[in-house]
Amino acid sequence: MEGPLDFHPPLDGFRFVDVLGRGSFGLVKLARHLASGKYVAVKILLQDASPSSPLSAQGEAVILRSLRHENIVRLLAERHTRTHLFLVMELATKGSLESYVLEQGGLAEAEARTLFRQALAAVSYCHGQRVVHRDLKLGNLLLDAHLNLKLADFGLSLRLEQGTLVRGFWGTPEYCAPELFLGEAYDPFKADLWSLGVVLFAMLAAKLPFRGKDTEELQDTVLCGCYVLPRAVSPALQELLAWLLTVDASRRPSAEDARTHWWFGPSREAAQDEEEDAVTLLQPLGVPRDSEAKEYLAGLGLLPGTGTEGTPGPQPCGPEALPESSQGGEQHHIEKDPLSLVSVSCDSMSVDVSSARSDSSEASSESCPPPCLGASRS
Known part of the structure; x- marks a missing residue:
């Protein structure tokens, strides 16, 4: 369905190819730079009647212009006309993290750790620049050709003292964090950290922790702060989730504090690797000289040559022998197919170059049961 943004002037030096995303305030199109032949994402906004407004199109451009980080989508150029503003952005060729997570049916903990570390790095950098994002979600986290994460869509962002x-x-x-539902003044930086907690849960579960059939029911589940992961995760990850999804905003971490959590620590990974690779070496029994001792050990079948000293003990079960809830670590790789454009989250700058797999897992739609796992971090 076309809107006012579809009727825009041409952009000199670029040829528009397709629509990537559509939102209430902006339209994102795939475009080809004619001089270089490279593809970019172009966000198209209407010029504001009051450009001094903190949520103006120019305001988004000013914030993007000031941010330089490897995990934030780059602003390459700006073009202004009397009626429109064009923001030429780098293209995230693997699409949104939302599409990727749904295709995988949820991410293994190791992959989630890598991507979430990048998300935290981007948000920590923004907060260090006094920029609050205010719309952190899977759809606004994009993936480049190497599956590196890029934070996008600063349309609701503010720079605050x-x-x-x-x-x-x-x-x-x-x-959204609980305090947004209460209608009171709140710290938007701490609200960003709650949103990151929802992002982390959704990366693992391929569904959202807090849902409701209407706003009132959603508010009740958010204010309760109750969630249940559909599969087992490490204690470190459980603790980080509980810290981020703390209903009391004053007890939530800053983005920089969250980056130091032991879920990301190399000592944790080394300890886990040592535990997985640990082997217990047993010294084989020799043949005693004492005839009574020899007879006793022979009766137990513990002397070399009795046929029982090499009998294996219990063998570890493979993944196929585990209950389904314990197998949450399998990763599926996206097959390379010809270019296939898909619609992505509103106001995101991305294009998916992989066709959807017919056997990809879908997010579960069943509601979370009532028990609470995410209590406050003490």
């Missing part, structure tokens, strides 16, 4: 509180409900409700 230290300690500034805000009011109002912004962002995607299922990712």
Whole structure:
């Protein structure tokens, strides 16, 4: 369905190819740079009647212009006309993290750790620049050709002074922190960390932790702070999730604090590897000289040559022998297919170059049961 943004002037030096995403405030198109032949994503916005507004199209451009980080989508150029603003962005060729997670049916913990570490790095950098994102979600996290994460869509972002509180409900409700539902002044930086907790849960489960048939029911589940992961995860990950999804905002970590959590620590990975590779070496029994001792050990079948000293003990079960809830570590690789454009999350700058697999897992739609796993971190 076309809207006012579809009727825009041409962009000199570029040829538009297809629509990548569509939102309330912007339209994202795939475009080819004619001089170099390279593809880019172009976000098209209407020029604002009041450009001084903190949520103006120019405001988004100003914030993007000031950010330089390997995990944040880069602004390559700006073009202005009397009616439109064009933001030329680097193209994330593997599409949104949302599409990738749904295709995989949830990520293994090791892969989630790698991607979430990059998300935290991007948000920590933004917060260090006093920029709050306010719409962190899977659809606004993109993947490049090497499956590196890129944070995108700063349409709701603000640059704020230290300690500034805000009011109002912004962002995607299922990712919003409890304090946004209460109508009180809140710290938007801490609200970003709650949204990251929802992102981390969704990366693992391929579904959202807090849902409801309407806003009132969603609010109740968010204020309760109750969630249940559909499969087992490590104690470190359980603790990090509980820290991020703490209902009391004052007890949530900063992005920089979260980056130091032991789930990311090399000592944790080394200890796990040592535990997995550990082998217990047993010294074989020799033949005693004492005839009574020899007779006793022979009766137990413990002397070399009696046929029992090499009998194997219990063997570890393979994944096929485990219950389904214990097998959450399998990774599926996206097959390389010809270019296939897909629609992605509103206001995201991405294109998916892999066709959807017919056997890919889909996110579960069943509701989370009531028990609480995510209590406050003490």
